[in-house]
Each structure stands twice: as structure tokens, then as C-alpha cells.
Amino acid sequence: MKKILFVLMGLSLVACDDRVSKENDTVVIDFSGFLNGNQFEGGTAENFKLKLGSGKFVPGFEEQLIGLKKGEEKSINITFPEQ
Numbered sequence: 001m002k003k004i005l006f007v008l009m010g011l012s013l014v015a016c017d018d019r020v021s022k023e024n025d026t027v028v029i030d031f032s033g034f035l036n037g038n039q040f041e042g043g044t045a046e047n048f049k050l051k052l053g054s055g056k057f058v059p060g061f062e063e064q065l066i067g068l069k070k071g072e073e074k075s076i077n078i079t080f081p082e083q
């Protein structure tokens with residue numbers, strides 16, 4: 001299994017910023033991805049727009065953004081199964 005750590009450096013809601021994020025919200029996030037402690041190419045973005053629950057991102061990532069407030073930071077751990 002491959003374990004990847006994403007460090008969320010900020011989140012904001014597109015529609016409003018006075019509540020926590022929930023499924024179907026569109027959020028704008030800044031993040032960096034790390035594999036074995038090393039930042040990997042293509043795993044970093046700023047002002048990335050993502051609709052929570054869309055399934056367009058790495059499995060398990062979007063669910064960990066639900067319940068966050070504007071500006072909140074979080075470590076997001078994702079485990080990929082062996083292929």
C-alpha cells in the first residue's frame with residue numbers, strides 16, 4: 001500500500017465563508033502532497049477549485065475536507081491499494 005500525505009494549507013467556500021464545509025459545496029484549497037516524506041511532482045496546487053462529493057479527486061481526500069472552516073489547515077492521509 002502506498003501512503004500519501006496531503007497538507008491542506010487553506011480552504012475557503014465559494015458561496016459563503018461563515019460556516020463549515022459540507023458535501024456539494026465548492027471549495028478553493030491550497031495543498032501539497034508528500035510520498036515517503038518527499039513532496040512529489042504534480043501533488044501541489046494553489047487556488048484549486050473542488051466540488052466536495054464530486055469524486056474528481058483522490059479517493060478519500062474530499063471526505064476529509066467536510067466540516068472544515070475558512071482558513072483551516074489539516075493533514076490528510078490517503079492510502080492507495082497495491083495495483
